[in-house]
Amino acid sequence: MKLSREIIATEDKRKLQDISGEEVLSCYQCGKCSAGCAMTSAMDLLPHQVIRLLQLGQVEDALRSQTIWVCASCLACSTRCPRGMSLPNVMESLRSTFLRPGDRCLNPADIPYELLEILPEQALVAAFRKYT
C-alpha cells in the first residue's frame, strides 16, 4: 500500500465524511464495535477494519467489502463506541457511494424467476430499499 498526502485525503473520502457526518480519524481502533457486532461471521472485514481503510484513504477497498452490505444497522456498535462514532452512518455512506453511479442498483429484471417464487415479499422490499 503506497501512502501519500494525496492518497490519504482523497475527494471520495471527503465526500464519505460529508455524507456520514463522521470524522473517521476520531477512531482509535480499539475494536469494541467488532467485538459486539452480531453479523461478523458473515463479514469479510470487521467493522473497525473498514474504518481503518478509510483512515488510510483506501476508499475503493472499503467499497468492495461485503461488510458494508452485511451490516444490519442495528446500532450495537455505535451504542458501545467510546469515541461516539456512528458506524452505521459510515456504512450507509459507503453503500450510497457504491450505488450512486446508478449502474450498480438492483434491477428487478435480473432476479431469477425461481428466486422470486420463494423470496419473502419483505426481503424484496428490503433489498430495494438497500440496493437502490
Place this chain on the structure above:
Amino acid sequence: MKIGVFVCHCGLNIGGVVDIPGVMEEISRHDNPGFVTDYRYMCSDPGQMRIKDAIRDMSLDSVVVAACSPAMHETTFRRTVEAAGLNPFRCEIANIREQCSWPHRDEPEKATEKALEIIRASVEKVRKNQALSPLSVPVTGEALVIGAGIAGMQAALDIADAGCEVTLVERLPYIGGHMAQLSETFPTLDCSQCILTPKSSEVGSHPKIDLFTNSEIHAVSGYVGNFDVTIRRKATYVNWDVCNGCGLCMEKCPQKIESGFELGLATTKAISIAFPQAVPNRPVINPEACRHFTQGKCGVCEKVCPVGAINFEQEDTFIDRKVGAVVVATGYDLHPKTEVGEYGYGVFSDVIDGLEFERLNSASGPTQGEIRRPSDGKTPKEVVFIQCVGSRDQENGYPYCSKICCMYTAKHARLYKHKVPDGQPYVFYMDIRAGGKGYEEFVQRATEEEGVLYLRGRVSRVFEEDGKITVFGVDTLSNKKVEIRADMVVLATAIVPSRGQTELCRLLKISTDEWGFLSEAHPKLRPVESLTRGIYIAGCAQAPKDIPDSVTQAGSAAAKVLALFSSDTLSHSPEIAVVDEELCTGCGLCVEACAYDARTLDIRRRLAVVNEVLCEGCGACQVACPSGATCQRNMELSQVMSMIDAVI
C-alpha cells in the same frame, strides 16, 4: 534474664502456615524465656501495646518479636521497647514470614519446625545482646548538585531557597541542559526557553548558589554529612570576571566550527556563547578549533576585546568543597548516531533525530523556526516519524521504553502541521504511551483534529531515492505493508545515560543498572535516594522521564537533603564492626573484604581501623579476619555459636 517472645500471626501470612500455639508451647517448655505470647497483628497499636505492657508487668530484660523481615518492622518494634524503657538494641526480630511461612507454604509441618528454630536462635542471640547507643555524626549543611539541567537547577533552587549553600556543577559552559535546546514543550506547547530562562537566571544570580559551569567533578571522598569534593574548572581562556558579554570576539573570530548546541545543523565560531539566553552569558574558546592554539597565530579576539578579557594562558583550576549531601542530576544523551546502524541515520542528511527536529523548529535555531530539511533547505511535505528507534528493541538496542518519545513525537507532528498545513506527518508506533495529565488528550488531538496519521508497526527499511527518502513499513491494524516516499524522516532514538556518568558513579561509589542509569534505594518507596547515604538522584540520570517528572523528583531530592540538614548531627547504627587491638595483626584482609571502604590500615601501629560512619555492619570483615580480632557488635562469635547450638 527474662526474655519476652512475641509471635505475630500476620493475619494468615504466618498463622495460616505455621502452627503458632505449638511453637509457643515448645518455646515456653524448653527455651526458658520469661514470657511468651501471640497476636494477630503485632505491628498494630494494640499489638505494640501488648509488648509495652509485658515489658513493664513482667520486668522483661530483652524482647524477641517473631514476625516479618526486620527490613519491614525492626524500627517499629525497637521504638516500642524503647518507649517501655528498654534499650532498643535489646530487641531482636525473628523473621518467620519472608524466610519461613512464605517460601514453605506447601509444607506447614516443616515450616513450623523452621519457625521454631529461627525463634530459638534469636532468643539465644538476644540473651547476649548489649545495650548500645547510636553513634553521632556531624553534618555539613551545604549541598553539591551535579548537573544543571532542569532537574539539577530545580534541586539547587529548592535547597538554596531553604537557606542552605549549594555548589552547582555543570560540564557545559551554560546551564539548562537539553531543555535549553527544545522548541516547545508538551502537553501545553509553551516555549521551552520562555519557561526555562526565568529559572536559569534565578540560578545564575541566587546568593546561595555557587555556580561552576564548564566544570567537572574531579575527586570525591568522605561520607554522609562530610563529603570532600574537588571540582575541576576547565579553562575557558576568557576571564569571565572581566568579560561583559558584548560578543565582539565572536563576531570577529575568523574560525567557523560546527555548533554542538545546534547539533551540527549550524556553524558557530571557535570563541562562542552557545545560544543568546545562555547563563552565564560568557564566551568560551574551543582550543581544538581556535587558530591561536592549532596554528599558533591569530589572536583577533584578544585584539578586539574592549576589556582585555581574553587569556590564552588560562589553565584548569581545582576547587575544594566540603558538603553534607550530593544530588546527582546528570541527565541523558540520545543513542549515538554511529550506533543506530539502521534507518540511514548518520548517512542520509534528511534522516534526523528528535533533538535535531527541536532545533529545526526553534525560533532561535538554524532555520529560525521554519521547517526546512537539512539537505537542500526545502520545506518537507511528507514527514515520517519513527518511534522506538533503539528503545524496546532487545536485539539491536535497549529493552526499556524511553518514555518521552510518544509525547514528543506527537508534539513534533503537531508543530509540523501548524507550520506546514498542507504537509502530511506519519507516525510509525508500537504503542502510544501517553500516561500523564493531559497527555492522552494531546495525542488524540494530533490524530483526530490535526490529521497526523498514526501507523501501527515498525519500519523495516529507509533508503534514499531521487531526492526522496523511501520508507518501508507496515500497518498491523489493516494488515498492509506500507510504502511512503518521504521528504524527511525523524527518529525517536533511545535515551541513554549521559556520557561520563559511569566514571562519575565510580567517583561517588554509587551503583547503576545494567544500562548505566543510577540505581535507586527502592524502586517505589525510596526513588530519589541512592544506596549510599547522603547521595540523592534526580531526573533522567535515574531513568528516562519528562520535564514534570524531573522537576518533581528534583524537589523530592531537595526535601531529602533538607531533612538531612535539619539537624547538626545525624545518628548511625552502633551495630557495626569493632577491632580488638590486642588480637589484630594488621594483615589487611579486612580492608580488602570491606565493600564500603570503611576499613583502613594504620601502618604505624600495624592495626586495622574501622570508620564507624561508613561501616554498614555487613559482617564481611568478621568473616575475613583470620585472628578473630574483628567482631560485630551484638553479633559476636559467642552469640553466633550459641545461635547455631540452639538450632542443631
